[in-house]
Amino acid sequence: MTPNAMVSVNSVTVRYDDDLILDGISFDVFRKEILVVLGESGSGKSTLLRHMVGLENPESGQVIIDGIDISACSENEFSIALKKTGVLFQSSALISSMTIGENVALPIAEFTNLSKKIITRMVRIKLSLVGLECYENHLPSEISGGMKKRAGLARALALNPEILFLDEPSSGLDPVTAAEIDNLILDINKQLGTTMIIVTHELASIFAVAQRVIMLDKSTKKIIAEGTPQQLKENSDNLLVYNFFNRIAGT
Numbered sequence: 377m378t379p380n381a382m383v384s385v386n387s388v389t390v391r392y393d394d395d396l397i398l399d400g401i402s403f404d405v406f407r408k409e410i411l412v413v414l415g416e417s418g419s420g421k422s423t424l425l426r427h428m429v430g431l432e433n434p435e436s437g438q439v440i441i442d443g444i445d446i447s448a449c450s451e452n453e454f455s456i457a458l459k460k461t462g463v464l465f466q467s468s469a470l471i472s473s474m475t476i477g478e479n480v481a482l483p484i485a486e487f488t489n490l491s492k493k494i495i496t497r498m499v500r501i502k503l504s505l506v507g508l509e510c511y512e513n514h515l516p517s518e519i520s521g522g523m524k525k526r527a528g529l530a531r532a533l534a535l536n537p538e539i540l541f542l543d544e545p546s547s548g549l550d551p552v553t554a555a556e557i558d559n560l561i562l563d564i565n566k567q568l569g570t571t572m573i574i575v576t577h578e579l580a581s582i583f584a585v586a587q588r589v590i591m592l593d594k595s596t597k598k599i600i601a602e603g604t605p606q607q608l609k610e611n612s613d614n615l616l617v618y619n620f621f622n623r624i625a626g627t
Contacts, residue, residue: 381440382407382539382571383428388437390423397423399597400437403590405539410565410572412582412605414620415592421575422543424592428573429463429541430454441539459487462532466544468524470516476503476527477512483534502530506560522553529560533570540564542574546581558584579623591617 381404390398397420405411415421426432428439430446438445441457449457470479480499484490490498503509506526516524525545532540545561546554558581564570565585576582582589583605591601591608593616601608601617609621618624 380407381405382409382442383573384438384440385424385428386438386440388424388427388434388439390420390427390432391435396597398434398592401592401599402437403599403602405571405573407571408565408569410561410574410585410587412574412576412586412589413592414575414577414582414589416577416594416620419592419594420597421592425541425543425573425575429461430458459535460537461539461541462535462537464525464528464532464540464542464545466547468516468528470524470527470531472516475513475515476508476519476530479516479527480531480534483531487535498534499530502533503527505533505564506530520553522549522556525549525557526560529557529564533564533568536568537570539571539573542572542576544576544578545574546576546578551580554578554581555584557581561585579621591620 383405385401385403388398388401401424413421413424427434433447439447442460444453444457446454446457477499480502481495484495484498499512500509503512506529508523508526508530511519511523546557549557561572562585565572586605589603589605589608590599593600600614601612605621608617612618
């Protein structure tokens with residue numbers, strides 16, 4: 377594992393039956409970094425995210441979270457690694473029958489022995505962090521799509537994770553709301569020093585938040601580009617990469 381790397385993906389290969397999805401993918405994510413994973417539909421970026429958060433194990437290779445190989449570790453070690461991470465799913469994955477406050481409280485109650493009074497205080501802090509301090513008692517059906525993303529982000533931050541995984545955080549949002557989510561991501565990274573891995577194909581968001589980008593390729597099943605968004609826009613000699621960052625339709 378590279379020094380100062382919070383997450384290391386080492387030669388990860390993923391196959392579903394005879395369908396090769398990822399072929400020997402390797403990269404590091406450094407402490408306090410915002411890394412964006414992008415690629416065309418079917419390139420394996422969501423599959424990669426599922427393996428990085430431990431929902432699936434690769435056919436071969438390693439996913440290392442702060443020194444723990446989550447693809448080959450004990451249940452206790454996996455639990456330790458899990459507590460270092462938070463996940464914002466694309467759909468926000470809020471439980472519809474629970475209030476926003478109850479959704480945020482759920483992981484705290486599950487993984488700690490804190491009193492109800494302290495949990496309530498922590499929930500209010502997390503909701504305040506994402507600008508939802510007045511919505512603790514609302515149901516998910518009573519708030520907008522952008523607010524659901526914020527609530528999902530508050531829940532992902534409930535246990536003060538060192539690493540945050542975000543799956544399409546601005547997907548389906550109008551441009552103004554998407555920009556608000558981007559600014560929130562930057563604020564959290566700056567204030568808390570949270571390492572972030574973001575899966576997205578939203579070009580505006582990539583330029584707004586990414587400190588570094590890796591791009592997956594559907595054809596080769598590998599990483600075909602790595603660098604800052606500006607570097608890849610201006611200097612890439614790969615036509616697919618150049619076209620993506622310059623919004624040029626393929627021929």
